[in-house]
Amino acid sequence: MPAFYERREIVTPGDLLAEDNYVAGDNTYKEDGKIYATRVGLVGYDDRKVFVVALKAFYVPFIGDMVIGKVVEVGLGSWIIDINAPYPAVLRASDAFNRPFKPQRDDMLQILDVGDLVMAKIIAYDRTRAPLLTVREPELGKVERGQIVEITPTKIPRVIGRKGSMITMLKQRTNCQITVGQNGVILVSGRSPEDEQLAVMAIRKIDEEAHTSGLTDRVTQMVRSEKRGVEHGSKET
Amino acid sequence: MAQKKPEKLIDEKDVRLDGRGLKELRPMKIEVGVLGNADGSAYIEQGKNKILAAVYGPKEAHPKHLAIPDRALLRCRYHMAPFSVEERKSPAPSRREVELSKVIREALEPAVFVEYYPRTSIDTFVEVLQADGGTRCAAITVASLALADAGIPMRGLVAACAAGKVEGRLVLDLDDIEDKEGEADLPLAWMSHSNAITLLQMDGSLTLDEFGQAVNMAVEGCKQIHGLQKETLKAKYVAVKEEVEE
Numbered sequence: 446m447p448a449f450y451e452r453r454e455i456v457t458p459g460d461l462l463a464e465d466n467y468v469a470g471d472n473t474y475k476e477d478g479k480i481y482a483t484r485v486g487l488v489g490y491d492d493r494k495v496f497v498v499a500l501k502a503f504y505v506p507f508i509g510d511m512v513i514g515k516v517v518e519v520g521l522g523s524w525i526i527d528i529n530a531p532y533p534a535v536l537r538a539s540d541a542f543n544r545p546f547k548p549q550r551d552d553m554l555q556i557l558d559v560g561d562l563v564m565a566k567i568i569a570y571d572r573t574r575a576p577l578l579t580v581r582e583p584e585l586g587k588v589e590r591g592q593i594v595e596i597t598p599t600k601i602p603r604v605i606g607r608k609g610s611m612i613t614m615l616k617q618r619t620n621c622q623i624t625v626g627q628n629g630v631i632l633v634s635g636r637s638p639e640d641e642q643l644a645v646m647a648i649r650k651i652d653e654e655a656h657t658s659g660l661t662d663r664v665t666q667m668v669r670s671e672k673r674g675v676e677h678g679s680k681e682t
Numbered sequence: 683m684a685q686k687k688p689e690k691l692i693d694e695k696d697v698r699l700d701g702r703g704l705k706e707l708r709p710m711k712i713e714v715g716v717l718g719n720a721d722g723s724a725y726i727e728q729g730k731n732k733i734l735a736a737v738y739g740p741k742e743a744h745p746k747h748l749a750i751p752d753r754a755l756l757r758c759r760y761h762m763a764p765f766s767v768e769e770r771k772s773p774a775p776s777r778r779e780v781e782l783s784k785v786i787r788e789a790l791e792p793a794v795f796v797e798y799y800p801r802t803s804i805d806t807f808v809e810v811l812q813a814d815g816g817t818r819c820a821a822i823t824v825a826s827l828a829l830a831d832a833g834i835p836m837r838g839l840v841a842a843c844a845a846g847k848v849e850g851r852l853v854l855d856l857d858d859i860e861d862k863e864g865e866a867d868l869p870l871a872w873m874s875h876s877n878a879i880t881l882l883q884m885d886g887s888l889t890l891d892e893f894g895q896a897v898n899m900a901v902e903g904c905k906q907i908h909g910l911q912k913e914t915l916k917a918k919y920v921a922v923k924e925e926v927e928e
Contacts, residue, residue: 457915458793458830459838459875472835474795481875483795483835485915500919502833503721503740531740531802572800597833657923 452490455656456482456497463495470496486599487656500656504530504598504628506567506576513588513626514578516561522546524557526565526578529598529628534576536565541580562588564624564632584624591622591634592641596652598629603655604648611651611661618668619644643671687863691848698848700729700857707843707855707903712824712914714831720807722832724914726824729857730814733821735828740802748803753796755803758787760821762810782818789822789842789871789881795835804834815858816844822871822881823907830915839911840880842871843903845896847888852896854903868896872904 448463450456462473462480469475472484473495482488486497504512506528514534518525524541526534538546541556557563564585565578580586596604604625605612616623621635621644633644647664654660688699696704708729717723720736727733743749760782764773775783786808794804806828808821819842826840846856848864861867866886872879879901888896 455916455919457839457912458836459873460912461875474837476837476876481838483837484833485830485919499833501722501831531742531799533742654922654926656919657926663926 448490448495450488453487453656453658455485455500456488457485458483462488462497466493468494470494472497472499472502498656499599501597502599504528506530506532506534506570507627508567508570510567510627511564511585511625512567512578512628513562513564513593513624513630513632514628516557516559516563519553519557519559521548522553524553524563526563528576528578529595529630530576532575534565534567534578536563536578536580540578541586543581557587562593562632564588564626588632591632592645594631594633594645594648596629596631596648597655598627600652600655601625601627601629603660604631604651606661611664614661614665615644615647615668618665618672619647643668646671687859691860691863692851692853696851698853699859704851705854705899705902707906708857710907710910712827712910714827714914715918720828720832722828722830722834724824724827724831726820726827728816728820728823728855730812731810731817731820732812733817733824734809734811735821735824736807736809737804737825737828737832737834738807739804739832740799740834743801743803749801752800754794754799754801756787756791756794756796756806757803758783758790758806758808758825760786760808760810760818762813762817766810766813782821785881785883786818786822786825790826790829790840792878792880793826793836793838793840793873794829795837798835804829804832813858815856815861816869818842818881819844819869819871823911827911827914838873838875839908839915840871840873841904841907841911842869842881843900843907844869845900845903847886847892847896852892852899854899866892866896868893868900870897870900870904872901872908874905874908 460482469480482497484499486499489496512528514526514528517527522538524536528534565580568579570576620640624632633641635641711727714724716725722737724735822842845868847866848860866888868884871881
């Protein structure tokens, strides 16, 4: 029952990863007892399980995920939201108003219009139906301020880091609120545009270098030196 | 201005017009992720061929009636730019381009997990910027890379390459003049993981024996191309890794 790749080695679709006793995990498939990769990514082993952490993939909705989406359509009693997934999501007006929706009384445009960004949670999704969203939780709802960064959704775990190490560091050092949508959309809001810009830069770096080791240290260093640069710059002027 | 046919396409020393041996591929250069707006993209130069591929999706299928309830709709458009050939080509899709779009789609579909994303569409665009024979093969090679670059789950990469017969000799990877003046052309697409052929066409004539040899030759060519495809996909990430970890 051999395995053909080292941990964290880069593989491409169709590469033979392991044979026989292994179990196919994420981004792999099994055919005739052989496990192959389905995406470009890094190999990982978890006991008997072989999986690939994709370096490029799109977001697939998952119940319970917090996502940030954009309103693309205001319908009769619901909004259609683009959540960067293969399927557009639906947010019901009754959910946002927190009572049965009556068009005579409630104006949907008061809450969300086309182009608005919204933070929401996925409450229902399967192969046959479009994902359904809710905003009935604190923190959820229309995004009022901040900057948006879009990254590859599979790299979200790197932005958060082990037990949240990366994101805690970023929040502290940049003085920004950072909200991570599982669909690869990240909202950064800070006191000044410079702070936000710094956080955006750091997140971009994480996206680019997600497959390398020692990332948290490098990002910390980058944030520190950039910050010094900004302070120096402001003193000179 | 049509090129004049040279007297001999292969000289006494088995060297072809462009200096290649009989079983030699044209020099190739491949890149992935060349376009900013597409979900996935790739570019190939194979000899004088220059081809760009872009992939969008999976996304909601439009028009909606085309959506398939149990799998994704894979669409493919093969198009030659008006300036891709010597005599200006009309930009409208010709009969030939419609056919090639279909065979390219059918060569790629077995490799894509279309059943994972029902009701969506995956759109592949192949734009031939400069053509010099064997564009359908190069198109399949580059389109499968664009699909992989878009993060679409695939059973494996598809590589394609032609073999054929020129002046009584079997040769690999025919260019335009060899295709036109030669006796037979046999384009073939091949998937590495299952050793399966997903495209096999032929024009001209070959004996049964020659046919078998030509298929084997083309598969060998595909193997070389497949190696290059894998390298190309990895190169993008390896470069970043080396840069920061040195």
